[in-house]
Amino acid sequence: MAEQITPQIDFTKELSNMFDLEDKVAYIPGGYGGIGEAIAWGLAMRGAKVVVSGRSSEKADKLADNIKEAGFEASGVAVDVKSVAEIKDSVDFVVEKYGKVDILVNSAGIQREEPILEVTEEAYDEVYQVNLKAAMFLAQSCAKYQIDAGEGGRQIHILSVRSQLGLRGRGYSAYCSTKGGMVMLTKQHAMELAPHQITVNGIAPTFTFTEMIRHVMENPEFKATIESRIPLGRIADPKDIVGSTLFFASPAASFITGQILYLDGGITASQ
Numbered sequence: 032m033a034e035q036i037t038p039q040i041d042f043t044k045e046l047s048n049m050f051d052l053e054d055k056v057a058y059i060p061g062g063y064g065g066i067g068e069a070i071a072w073g074l075a076m077r078g079a080k081v082v083v084s085g086r087s088s089e090k091a092d093k094l095a096d097n098i099k100e101a102g103f104e105a106s107g108v109a110v111d112v113k114s115v116a117e118i119k120d121s122v123d124f125v126v127e128k129y130g131k132v133d134i135l136v137n138s139a140g141i142q143r144e145e146p147i148l149e150v151t152e153e154a155y156d157e158v159y160q161v162n163l164k165a166a167m168f169l170a171q172s173c174a175k176y177q178i179d180a181g182e183g184g185r186q187i188h189i190l191s192v193r194s195q196l197g198l199r200g201r202g203y204s205a206y207c208s209t210k211g212g213m214v215m216l217t218k219q220h221a222m223e224l225a226p227h228q229i230t231v232n233g234i235a236p237t238f239t240f241t242e243m244i245r246h247v248m249e250n251p252e253f254k255a256t257i258e259s260r261i262p263l264g265r266i267a268d269p270k271d272i273v274g275s276t277l278f279f280a281s282p283a284a285s286f287i288t289g290q291i292l293y294l295d296g297g298i299t300a301s302q
Contacts, residue, residue, distance in 0.1 A: 049283040053078035056129040057280065058122065060112055060169055061138035063090045066189060066239060069269035070136055070276050075103035077277060079134065082125045084110040112139045112165035113157070122172040134185045134280045135173040139165055140210075146202035158205035163212045170220050174229060183228035187279045188217055189272070190235040192295045210235075214291055221289030230288035232279045237295040239267040262297030 040046075057074045061067045062083025075081045075098050083091050083105065091107030098105035106128055110121035125132045141161045143154040170186055177184035193203060194210035214233065221231040238257055258264060275292055278284050293299045 050277060050281045051078060052134075052277075052280060055079045055133040055280075056125065056131050057081045057134035057136060058125045058132050058173065059083050059136045059138055060110060060118075060121070060165070061085055061140060061189075062136075063087070063094045063107075064138060065269045066236070066272050067136075067138035068094055069273050070138060071105070072098065073270075073273035073277055074134070074136070074280065075101075075105055077281075079280075080104040080106075080129050082106045082108060082128065084108045084121050085139075086111050112169070113160040115164075115168045118165065118168045119172050122169070122176065126176050131180055131182075132173050132176050132184075133182070135169060135187065136276055136280070137166055137169050137186075137188045139169075140189065140191075142203070142206045144202045144206075145204070147204055149202065150204050155205045159209055162206070162209035163216065166213055166216055170216075170231070174220075174224055174227075177229050178224075178227050181227075183285075184224075184230075185280045185284075186220065186224070186229060186231040187276055188213055188231075188233045190214065190217075190233045190291065192235050192237040192293055192298060194233075194235050194291070195293065195299055217291065218289045225288055228285075230279070230284065232284070232287060232289070233291040234272060234275050234279070235291050235293045235295070236267050236272055237261060237298055239269060239272065260298055261295070262301055265296065267294065267296065 057079040059067050059071050059081060062071045063085050071081050071083050083094050085091055088109035095105040095107035108121050108124045110117045112118055139161055141158055143158050145154055166188055190213050191210045193207045194214045197207055217231055217233040224231055275294055
């Protein structure tokens with residue numbers, strides 16, 4: 032009889048911790064925004080020590096304090112992701128505070144809506160710096176520590192369904208092109224970091240209830256159009272993004288890298 036090649040699995044041991052993040056350290060730039068805040072809570076509740084950051088140290092510290100008051104471990108730090116030096120300093124802070132950085136969840140992002148004939152260099156450059164350039168150097172700074180630690184790691188970027196779909200009737204040149212660039216950045220980083228067992232994936236939501244889509248909420252006709260195009264019939268809630276992030280961050284996703292999950296209520300399946 033041929034030797035069995037299916038591995039013997041101790042199911043009660045090996046499957047019991049597939050979504051356990053105990054003792055992991057997660058860094059969440061953009062962590063006090065609508066999506067980032069939900070992700071920070073989700074990671075903390077699965078056992079991770081979380082560090083949230085953004086331009087406001089007050090907002091970062093307030094969220095961290097709220098998480099700590101609930102019995103979890105968290106810290107806040109200020110960072111302007113348009114500055115590569117500040118990005119590096121913020122990652123250094125994470126490692127100095129907790130000794131490592133196992134998980135990066137890059138939730139930093141902005142939009143400056145301008146029709147194609149009105150796009151300014153200043154606005155385009157700002158969106159590029161925050162959405163794409165920052166993703167590059169956040170990934171680099173975390174990867175250096177993850178590679179040195181030799182224990183693998185997770186890098187997760189929050190993209191957008193606009194990385195695949197343009198938007199009719201709106202000035203989304205900067206946003207769509209930078210989010211599209213993040214798709215290939217994710218894939219390339221996945222290839223370069225795979226030998227170190229560091230996975231790199233992206234989550235691309237559709238419109239999500241945050242301040243970034245206030246222009247949608249305040250335009251009933253546009254809101255109705257968006258909802259009618261989403262097969263599940265609704266705009267996403269920040270908590271909808273949490274499950275996918277926990278999955279990519281967890282041992283359950285250890286064999287997944289270079290992938291983009293379109294968390295979009297089915298819109299990319301129908302267009």
